[in-house]
Amino acid sequence: MKKIVLILFLVSTGLYAQRPNQDRMKAFKTAYLTEQLDLTSSEAEKFWPIYNYFDNKLKSLRKKERSEVFSKVRNGGIEALTDSEAIALIDKMLEMKTTELQYRKELVKDLLKVLSPKKIIKLNRAEEEFKKMLLERLKQHRGKRN
Secondary structure (H helix, E strand, O other), X not given: OHHHHHHHHHHHHHHXXXXXXXXXXXXXXXXXXXXXXOOOHHHHHHHHHHHHHHHHHHXXXXXXXXXXXXXXXXHHOHHHOOHHHHHHHHHHHHHHHHHHHHHHHHHHHHXXXXXXXHHHHHHHHHHHHHHHHHHHHXXXXXXXXX
8 A cells, every 4th residue: 555655746746846836736636645545556546546536527517517606706806796687606506516526425335335435434534634734835945935
């Protein structure tokens, strides 16, 4: 297991020097989640295709949300919206949150075929910790620039 994490770390380090931020982040996340979940090589082989499939679906949904919802708020501001436009925007946001929840339910259903329920709970916790870690790094990076 530690060999897998070491290999993933080395790959992510190589990607860090050669690829855009997105690839580095994905490699770092892969190494982090693999370590936090303590995936065996057999589990990792089954886990990552499922996880990546749903992660891509969620990224597409977030991209759609940014383009359809947040851009409207940014462009004209909330004050520029009519009440009917605001209601339509609320409906769109709720629809997207419902879709996200449906994706998460499908992910859990599929992951239960390859991971224990405890590891799925660990996954949720590890994803949250990873987000916090990224935010901290971003704050540190911005602090250095100022």
